[in-house]
Amino acid sequence: MAFEFKLPDVGEGIHEGEIVKFYVKEGDSINEDDVLAEVQTDKAVVEIPSPVTGTVKKLNADEGEVVEVGSVLAVFDTGDGDDTVDEPTEEEGAADQDSAPAEAKKDKAPAAPAAVSGKQVLAMPSVRKKARELGLELTQVEGTGPRGRITFEDLENFQAGGTQQKETQPERVEESPVAEPKEEAAPAAVTHVPQGNEERIPLRGMRRTIAKRMAQSVYTAPHVTIMDEVDASEMIEMRKWAKPMAEQRGIKLTYMPFIVKALVAALREFPTLNASIDDEKEEIIIKKYYNMGIATATEDGLVVPVLKDVDRKSIFQLADEMRDLVTRTRDRKAGVDELKGGTFTITNIGSFGGQFFTPIINYPEVAIFGMGKMADRPMAVDGEVVIKPIMNISLSIDHRLIDGDVAARFLNRVKELLENPKLLMMEMS
């Protein structure tokens, strides 16, 4: 008997995933709960277990392909059921054929995608066209118009909350199965003309997600970055003092927990930096909880695991949890839940040697704090040049919500707390 396995929603609200890897080929047998495939969602790589024991009859996607939740990912032959004649059912026959006639058959049952009934999604032709251009499945979009009609705004919001940016024109030109004659190049399309030896790598997986996220952030939030330098002498002293104690507890103490604590203290005073904008409803969401995103470089690219309730954790606790979370993130073992829910993000390029930079906000958050490398540098103290361990810090803000003066005062406060880490004790709740 054939079993059609539809791609489940692998994480909350995710509506599509990219197939990173299949662990089986067509014709292979597989046991229930064995890993069938790895699927890259917006945030994490998730393993998809096989729902049944049987033979893989058909895999409906290639590695690298984006598959929508609810579409048939694989067809299994479970062997049970009909034990008389091994004749393919009509559906199987259709699935085995080449794509064109199979799809033509599907046409005759227009209700197929909606599954539940033949009822139509309420949307105007132009909205449906736009959805096709954006690659959105209308059945996934909630309509806010009268009686659930899907509007252009719904598409935009779905897209912003979901995953995709509009496919760009050049990509589409490349998708055309037949090479276009040169003079045919559409004048508006930015086509790339090779000037020398080059390699083309498909923009896939994490890199594509990162690319889309970054572009979404920059195109949505007007970024302003302000920068400053911090005299880290006191912080270094404090860490030196606390380090043996931490080690006794098996904890490796870095500067990050101090910075997290300083940021939380400042965020309390400047709540608009621990906020987001609900673009759909045009509301500012001030968050009364503090979940710190820690930008982490992994082999696949930048991932931001989230350390929850940092305001209620001790420095040691933070150090311990952070190390664990970051390690698991690097190994791509962090769960989807651990990769979302952040209210503010820290990015540290100091460990790689950078100084000042413009961090890109982890949208829909409204601010991000960047740390540069700590290094001995000359500083003027009371009219004299002294050598001090200096750390450069950067703060990017969403200028729609946060004004320059607020950002500057926030950064001043962070600086003050980092230069006098004892103050952090005063801020403890």
Place this chain on the structure above:
Amino acid sequence: MVVGDFSTEVDVLVVGGGPGGYVAAIRAAQLGKKVTLVDKAELGGVCLNRGCIPSKALIHAADEVNKVKNASHMGIEVEGVRVDFSKTIQWKDEVVKKLTGGVASLLKGNKVEVVQGEVYFSGENTVKVATESNSTTYEFNHCILATGSRPTQIRSLPFDGEKIISSTEALNLKEIPEKLIVVGGGYIGLELGTAYAKLGAEVTILEGTDSLLPGTDPSMVRMVKRNLKKLGVTVVTNAMVQKADTSGNGVTVTAEVKGEEKSYSADKVLVSVGRTPNTDELGLEHAGIEADERGFIPTDKQMRTKNERVFAIGDIAGQPLLAHKASYEGKVAAEVIAGEPSEVDYRAMPFVIFSDPELAYTGLTEKEAKEEGYDVSVSRFSFAANGRALSLDAADGFFQVVADKETKQILGAQIVGPEAASLISEVVLAIEMGANAEDIALTIHAHPSLPETFMEAAEGIVGNAIHMVNK
């Protein structure tokens, strides 16, 4: 390929210059493609030359005659109405000529190269085009097939073009036949039969099933039948035609009617039992394409055939065989070729029949809506309660709206009555826009006008119709 047989490279090759093909060609050209269109006969295809346009011209002429003849109750007395049929045909030809000329200049204006010839596939992306004088091989990047359909011939009554004719000849008769037999009570036979009856012919319609317009809501067909009777048209249902004898002056058709053999005599027999797609002489197998058992080419939602460079649109791509469906599909195919994410995505296809009274329907019928899982609400407004219909002396018929009971969303409509073919457009728009009956009821419709009937029927769904008693 023979040495010296050079092929001409074309970007988009469109085969067929009908409402599918020429529209696809123009759309592709608009999108920056270099397009070559090949047609074996004349631009405009069946629709312009042998279908929609000439038949509607003839139907209109017949209507005018009929109106004049039957205007005495309005106090209009006209004596000695005479039809100079050759002039009628001439006028019809002029209408056709204006439109085909328009197509030619539109194609030219969009820099579409037009070639006259017959197309035969010689490979996956090559065709041979046989023109009057020679044969040329074309190599295409993309091909859009739009070769349309032709009248279906039945073995017992093969067309001879003289006494046993198809719709093509029926539109080009030299004189009005005294007696005309129409085999097939579908829309083509019905339209032409009605027209000739109005022009004075004695018409008999022989239909094989138990109803005229098989597949159409019987309550709509009833109105049409009533008028056919008034016109003196004989309708014989369950009539299985056996043979025709053309030896004498006219033609005698023998049919088995409910087990009894009967014969009918006339000057001419119009056979209109359906249409056959023109896919049998294209050499499709050389392009890796296969037509189904009825000759239609399976396509996906983007009109792509099994050969991904080749698209099929219009009649050859399957039911319904309608010019406006062909044009729609032509635009989709052209846009897909240009890299746009177009696909067939209509909610409502309008069907119109220029019978008397006109019939039109779109979307779901009550029965279909129930099958799709809707809790259905139906409202019917009679043209007899519409001022404009009465003042047009055309109060027969009704405007029926099918809606979802819960959301009041418009799902379909069935119209029989004056200008039904025009009135249906508003319903198609309503369905595409996802409008509900309240939207229509709240939209002011001009008074007095026929479209008011849509508003009233919609009000009936909402439960506040003024000019009928709400259920």
